[in-house]
Amino acid sequence: MTTPVLAELSVEADEPRRTATVTLTVGADEPVFAGHYPHFAIFPGVCLVDCVVRGADRTIPDPGLELCGVDSARFLTAVFPGDEVRIELSWRPLGDDWRCAAELSTARGPAAVVRLRYRVTR
Amino acid sequence: MITPAEIRRLLPHRFPMLLVDRVVEAVPGESLTALKAVTLNEPWYARLGPDAADRDTRYPESLLIESWGQSAGLLSLISGADDLDGAVMLFGSASGVTFHRRVQPGDLLEHRVRLSRRVGDTVLFTGDSRIAGEVAFTVDRMVMAFRPAAALASANT
Numbered sequence: 587m588t589t590p591v592l593a594e595l596s597v598e599a600d601e602p603r604r605t606a607t608v609t610l611t612v613g614a615d616e617p618v619f620a621g622h623y624p625h626f627a628i629f630p631g632v633c634l635v636d637c638v639v640r641g642a643d644r645t646i647p648d649p650g651l652e653l654c655g656v657d658s659a660r661f662l663t664a665v666f667p668g669d670e671v672r673i674e675l676s677w678r679p680l681g682d683d684w685r686c687a688a689e690l691s692t693a694r695g696p697a698a699v700v701r702l703r704y705r706v707t708r
Numbered sequence: 709m710i711t712p713a714e715i716r717r718l719l720p721h722r723f724p725m726l727l728v729d730r731v732v733e734a735v736p737g738e739s740l741t742a743l744k745a746v747t748l749n750e751p752w753y754a755r756l757g758p759d760a761a762d763r764d765t766r767y768p769e770s771l772l773i774e775s776w777g778q779s780a781g782l783l784s785l786i787s788g789a790d791d792l793d794g795a796v797m798l799f800g801s802a803s804g805v806t807f808h809r810r811v812q813p814g815d816l817l818e819h820r821v822r823l824s825r826r827v828g829d830t831v832l833f834t835g836d837s838r839i840a841g842e843v844a845f846t847v848d849r850m851v852m853a854f855r856p857a858a859a860l861a862s863a864n865t
Contacts, residue, residue, distance in 0.1 A: 588753060588764055588765065588768050589752065589768055590770065590771060617751060621723045621724055622725040623720045623721065624722050630725065630774060632771065632777070635773065636768060636770035639768075639769065655805055655806040655807060658801065658803040658804075659773075661799060661801065
């Protein structure tokens with residue numbers, strides 16, 4: 587899976603509950619910082635969404651599920667180089683689809699809330 | 709028409725996060741159509757191994773949202789939403805983003821952004837993105853906020 591984010595994810599999944607805790611450290615060497623922004627490094631909100639997508643990919647309840655939408659993504663506080671990001675992720679069925687909900691935080695508190703939608707495509 | 713050089717003047721983003729190539733149509737305060745060409749030479753693909761499959765060359769959905777958001781940002785900027793002194797543009801939220809088809813290198817995205825509402829220093833957008841006329845994804849709502857740079861230091865995005 588292609589991603590703009592270099593950081594490795596650490597994933598601790600609770601399979602019966604369909605929840606997971608994902609952690610990563612946003613290194614100063616993330617390639618996106620060169621251009622976002624040249625004189626003020628701030629981790630792009632979409633890169634947080636990308637980390638949720640990767641965490642979801644690692645804990646997907648059915649291998650036939652594919653990302654079909656971002657129901658919502660709300661950014662609450664900025665994430666900077668050196669921050670450790672913690673993602674509490676949970677899966678639940680939503681009609682024929684699946685919802686992957688994620689709450690992201692850093693040491694400064696809540697950073698983002700993301701809700702992804704997945705659908706069986708095969 | 710906004711040329712690539714003008715895009716670089718308007719947006720603070722730079723390589724590898726400057727994800728709009730050209731604006732082909734713009735009506736300040738109303739709408740904008742921007743082009744983004746996806747290529748296999750983008751840096752994200754550098755880390756793919758020799759066994760990469762079609763699934764692996766899919767353009768990340770996160771970057772589709774960023775690219776569309778930068779188009780919305782350009783529409784804000786030409787609509788005078790940055791008249792707040794020293795304001796920076798922040799991506800506040802997005803909702804109802806639906807992906808209708810996958811995007812691969814070689815695709816030319818045509819982002820069609822409409823400014824739906826402006827409330828003070830917050831601007832709301834809606835629209836879609838097409839590839840050769842076919843809808844690739846739709847965006848029900850995206851919210852951009854213009855805040856003083858100092859507010860960012862207190863981390864309230």
